[in-house]
Amino acid sequence: MQRLKKTVVMVGMMGAGKSAVGNALARALGVAFRDSDDEIVKAASRSIPEIFERDGEAFFRARETEVLARLLRGAPCVLSTGGGAYLSEANRALIRESGVAVWLRADLDLLWQRVRHKTTRPLLRTANPRETLRQLYEARVPLYSLADIVVDSAADLSIEEMAQKVAAALAQRPDVLEGE
Numbered sequence: 001m002q003r004l005k006k007t008v009v010m011v012g013m014m015g016a017g018k019s020a021v022g023n024a025l026a027r028a029l030g031v032a033f034r035d036s037d038d039e040i041v042k043a044a045s046r047s048i049p050e051i052f053e054r055d056g057e058a059f060f061r062a063r064e065t066e067v068l069a070r071l072l073r074g075a076p077c078v079l080s081t082g083g084g085a086y087l088s089e090a091n092r093a094l095i096r097e098s099g100v101a102v103w104l105r106a107d108l109d110l111l112w113q114r115v116r117h118k119t120t121r122p123l124l125r126t127a128n129p130r131e132t133l134r135q136l137y138e139a140r141v142p143l144y145s146l147a148d149i150v151v152d153s154a155a156d157l158s159i160e161e162m163a164q165k166v167a168a169a170l171a172q173r174p175d176v177l178e179g180e
């Protein structure tokens with residue numbers, strides 16, 4: 001029997017697989033899965049693009065911090081964040097206090113393949129979304145690299161295989177995952 005002692009907080013770029021892999025990881029560990037984006041959407045009764053459009057990004061970021069603080073006070077679980085959440089020092093401090101940050105690292109080409117056909121990410125609604133993604137990637141990588149654990153994605157690893165890879169990395173950390 002394994003016991004999760006800290007909330008596993010998935011961080012990284014849009015398209016890295018935080019939501020999909022986080023969900024599979026929670027199932028594998030037998031703990032609850034939460035996604036900060038889903039919590040914000042539920043509380044606002046609006047989609048992410050609607051929140052960005054009507055209330056602005058600053059409003060979204062304030063709700064994101066509230067949601068992280070609330071979920072990190074609860075029982076250990078897997079918590080997937082939105083790609084911008086780990087950029088703020090306040091959010092990183094909350095995560096440090098009661099969680100462990102896992103950066104799902106993926107290269108730009110893989111990220112682009114995963115997000116290019118979606119319209120659900122307001123930050124990519126620009127004239128050249130590929131270039132916008134590149135700029136966000138360059139600016140954010142130094143901050144993601146502050147995460148406690150780094151797990152590399154690969155185009156040929158399924159969601160389940162990625163979840164197993166994260167679980168194996170957590171098993172190296174007795175302060176996070178206890179037992180067999």
Ligand SMILES: Nc1ncnc2c1ncn2[C@@H]1O[C@H](COP(=O)(O)OP(=O)(O)O)[C@@H](O)[C@H]1O
Nearest residue numbers: 013014015016017018019020114157158159162
């Ligand atoms: N390892 C993987 N293999 C195949 N598809 C994946 C993998 N990880 C994520 N995906 C797909 O890529 C897209 C983006 O994943 P998602 O979990 O939403 O990323 P994030 O939450 O980091 O933005 C989704 O369609 C998801 O199903």
Ligand SMILES: O=C(O)C1=C[C@@H](OP(=O)(O)O)[C@@H](O)[C@H](O)C1
Nearest residue numbers: 013014015037082083084121122
């Ligand atoms: O990178 C970002 O700033 C964002 C990423 C999105 O989440 P995913 O990383 O799950 O796509 C969502 O929070 C919002 O569109 C902003």
Ligand SMILES: [Mg+2]
Nearest residue numbers: 018019081082
């Ligand atoms: Mg997500």
